[in-house]
Amino acid sequence: MGKNILVLGEIRRGKILNVTYELIGKAKELAVKKNEKVSVLLLFDSIDKKPEYLFGFGADKVICIKNKSLFFFNQEIQISVISHMIKNINPEIVLCGATSSGRTILPAVAGKINTGLTADCTGLDIEESSGLLLQTRPAIGGNIMATIKTPNHRPQMATVRPKTFSIPQRIDKSGEIEYINLDKKFFESKIKNLSFTDLNSDEKNIQDLDVIVSGGKGLKRAETFKTLYNLAELLNGGVGASRPTVEAKWIKYPHQVGLSGKVVSPKLYFAIGISGAVQHLAGMQTSEFIVAINKDPDCPIFKVCDIGFVGDLFQVLPKLITAIKEKKRF
Amino acid sequence: MKIIVLIKQVPDTDNVKLDTKTGTMIREGLGTIINPLDLNAIEEAKKISEIIPSEINVITMGPPAAEEAIKEAIAMGADKGYLVSDRKFAGSDSWATSMVLAETIKKTGNFDLILAGEKAIDGETGQVGPEVASMLDIPFSTYITNISVKDNGVEVVRTVEDGYQNQFLPFPCLLTVLSNINEPSIPNLEGKIKARKYISDKIDSSKLKIEDEYLGLKGSPTRVVKISTPKIQRQSSIYKGSEIDDGIKDLIKELQKMALI
Ligand SMILES: Cc1cc2nc3c(=O)[nH]c(=O)nc-3n(C[C@H](O)[C@H](O)[C@H](O)COP(=O)(O)OP(=O)(O)OC[C@H]3O[C@@H](n4cnc5c(N)ncnc54)[C@H](O)[C@@H]3O)c2cc1C
Ligand SMILES: Nc1ncnc2c1ncn2[C@@H]1O[C@H](COP(=O)(O)O)[C@@H](O)[C@H]1O
Numbered sequence: 001m002g003k004n005i006l007v008l009g010e011i012r013r014g015k016i017l018n019v020t021y022e023l024i025g026k027a028k029e030l031a032v033k034k035n036e037k038v039s040v041l042l043l044f045d046s047i048d049k050k051p052e053y054l055f056g057f058g059a060d061k062v063i064c065i066k067n068k069s070l071f072f073f074n075q076e077i078q079i080s081v082i083s084h085m086i087k088n089i090n091p092e093i094v095l096c097g098a099t100s101s102g103r104t105i106l107p108a109v110a111g112k113i114n115t116g117l118t119a120d121c122t123g124l125d126i127e128e129s130s131g132l133l134l135q136t137r138p139a140i141g142g143n144i145m146a147t148i149k150t151p152n153h154r155p156q157m158a159t160v161r162p163k164t165f166s167i168p169q170r171i172d173k174s175g176e177i178e179y180i181n182l183d184k185k186f187f188e189s190k191i192k193n194l195s196f197t198d199l200n201s202d203e204k205n206i207q208d209l210d211v212i213v214s215g216g217k218g219l220k221r222a223e224t225f226k227t228l229y230n231l232a233e234l235l236n237g238g239v240g241a242s243r244p245t246v247e248a249k250w251i252k253y254p255h256q257v258g259l260s261g262k263v264v265s266p267k268l269y270f271a272i273g274i275s276g277a278v279q280h281l282a283g284m285q286t287s288e289f290i291v292a293i294n295k296d297p298d299c300p301i302f303k304v305c306d307i308g309f310v311g312d313l314f315q316v317l318p319k320l321i322t323a324i325k326e327k328k329r330f
Numbered sequence: 331m332k333i334i335v336l337i338k339q340v341p342d343t344d345n346v347k348l349d350t351k352t353g354t355m356i357r358e359g360l361g362t363i364i365n366p367l368d369l370n371a372i373e374e375a376k377k378i379s380e381i382i383p384s385e386i387n388v389i390t391m392g393p394p395a396a397e398e399a400i401k402e403a404i405a406m407g408a409d410k411g412y413l414v415s416d417r418k419f420a421g422s423d424s425w426a427t428s429m430v431l432a433e434t435i436k437k438t439g440n441f442d443l444i445l446a447g448e449k450a451i452d453g454e455t456g457q458v459g460p461e462v463a464s465m466l467d468i469p470f471s472t473y474i475t476n477i478s479v480k481d482n483g484v485e486v487v488r489t490v491e492d493g494y495q496n497q498f499l500p501f502p503c504l505l506t507v508l509s510n511i512n513e514p515s516i517p518n519l520e521g522k523i524k525a526r527k528y529i530s531d532k533i534d535s536s537k538l539k540i541e542d543e544y545l546g547l548k549g550s551p552t553r554v555v556k557i558s559t560p561k562i563q564r565q566s567s568i569y570k571g572s573e574i575d576d577g578i579k580d581l582i583k584e585l586q587k588m589a590l591i
Contacts, residue, residue, distance in 0.1 A: 012492065073495065076469055100490040104472045107424065107457035111464030116425055116551025119455040134555075139454065147556035190469045194485065194496040205491040211590065235590050246510070253475070253510040254489065259451060260366065260509050267588055289588070290564070291581060302568060307581050310570035316578075323578050327591050 006091035019097035025168035028058025045071035056170035098159035211237025218273020222250035258283035276301030331384035367447030369514035405517035405525035421547025428461035459506035470504035
């Protein structure tokens with residue numbers, strides 16, 4: 001196989017994550033420009049789809065490594081297998097999801113194989129004159145966008161935020177599958193996985209959701225989050241939060257949106273009783289549609305919203321919920 | 331035990347103002363602080379040393395003014411600080427930064443545990459911790475929200491998207507921490523007095539075993555080729571007072587367009 005772009009697929013406890021499909025689609029687009037092939041590397045113990053399923057999204061070749069030590073995430077094993085495979089495959093470009101796993105593995109791989117890595121990209125393109133990968137990422141809380149190149153080191157590596165690219169329409173297409181057997185030393189680790197506790201249903205990962213209803217200090221007390229859950233449920237979404245509400249223990253940390261919490265980019269984001277400090281905006285300002293409810297007409301959240309309600313959330317929110325329920329009945 | 335904490339001096343974005351025309355942060359005149367998550371890392375080192383007496387060393391790579399960050403760490407309870415500074419380090423990306431930090435760590439002798447922040451608020455790459463660990467060839471873990479020290483290693487909780495992963499890592503190892511691991515404490519008077527007189531150990535490129543071609547901008551695999559300021563244009567419709575009912579109607583229409591109801 002000639003030059004290629006390698007996508008590191010992510011399989012979390014047996015399930016292929018959507019970011020894998022997103023990246024294969026993007027890789028195909030880039031590969032067409034460079035006249036290269038798309039390879040996908042899958043590390044797993046069990047898998048919810050046949051590896052062949054990935055061809056339809058743009059993969060030319062799927063390389064599988066199956067081992068029981070790969071069911072739970074173990075960074076040491078992932079790093080040793082992936083570094084080894086990158087050296088063998090020798091790709092021009094490596095793409096990986098900017099998930100907790102990707103953001104853990106790839107920097108260490110970059111350290112092992114001595115190449116550059118751009119974190120959390122939200123844009124990828126090929127520079128026509130040089131054929132180099134142009135990696136665009138937000139910096140300083142999303143206030144600037146930096147475009148980064150890796151001119152002299154190979155591969156050029158990037159982690160890409162989930163949901164940056166859409167999942168391509170699946171087509172009928174075939175490709176090549178290869179199963180690789182590695183020596184058992186690759187699957188040994190000094191790190192022991194002791195246990196894994198799932199998030200409660202109320203802690204489900206807000207980064208995966210299309211609708212997020214977030215609350216801030218303006219909610220006044222923990223109980224108000226219940227009303228936010230009501231709204232979120234009506235729209236099949238989840239609940240987010242500003243930092244002070246997490247610090248006040250009204251809600252748990254996995255819900256925190258912002259610079260020191262999660263970066264989210266849903267179709268619809270509600271900021272309720274949130275002032276819109278830069279550190280909060282950093283986590284949500286790329287949402288497709290933003291609705292704000294706040295009693296202070298001058299607060300910064302109104303500068304980034306699509307629809308804003310200047311008023312008391314304790315009045316606006318019930319009205320909104322009633323109106324949605326009305327509509328849903330018909 | 332010896333615990334190393336990697337700390338970075340960053341602009342104090344808490345007091346940041348936005349340039350309303352360009353939408354960018356006004357960086358001039360901002361003070362500097364220790365990266366907030368690195369304060370959590372220092373605090374955690376202190377908590378560990380209360381259980382198992384430990385020497386806490388902080389290392390920072392930055393301009394000479396980063397001495398201030400070391401003093402602050404000393405005030406918080408660190409025992410020793412290394413300021414890694416050289417013009418040749420300017421323009422380092424995360425690979426080149428990690429290289430310098432890893433070599434510095436080797437130079438400063440044996441250690442049991444390295445703590446770092448999960449990411450820094452200025453570069454926000456979150457890459458330095460894992461890269462340093464990989465260059466030192468030691469096990470590491472990330473997104474840590476709880477550490478308990480055992481005989482020959484640590485038991486940790488990684489808080490990730492779908493749950494809490496408990497891992498055991500043997501010493502020596504590196505951990506990157508999240509903000510909810512602890513509440514950083516305010517330096518006391520004794521700490522402040524100690525910090526005022528403290529002079530850090532200085533390390534420059536001549537003391538490290540790295541060839542010049544791997545240093546700074548020259549040694550960085552990545553290059554920033556363009557900076558732009560995204561202006562997300564939104565047609566904000568603001569409703570107040572008696573307009574709110576109309577606003578709700580408009581919002582309902584949008585929800586229908588998005589096929590949410
Ligand atoms: C390094 C660093 C990292 C940070 N990271 C984050 C982060 O990840 N996420 C984050 O969110 N913050 C973060 N912050 C904190 C951030 O600076 C702000 O302090 C925080 O976002 C403010 O939260 P808030 O909007 O809920 O509270 P406030 O700023 O107190 O705003 C509350 C709002 O509610 C409104 N309000 C009050 N009562 C009502 C009512 N009855 N009806 C309607 N509106 C009402 C008020 O007008 C006000 O605008 C960080 C700060 C630092 C320094
Ligand atoms: N120049 C530096 N000096 C010391 N530690 C650093 C430096 N840069 C990054 N770190 C450490 O690495 C963490 C992640 O930083 P970053 O990869 O830049 O997001 C920080 O929280 C620090 O603990």
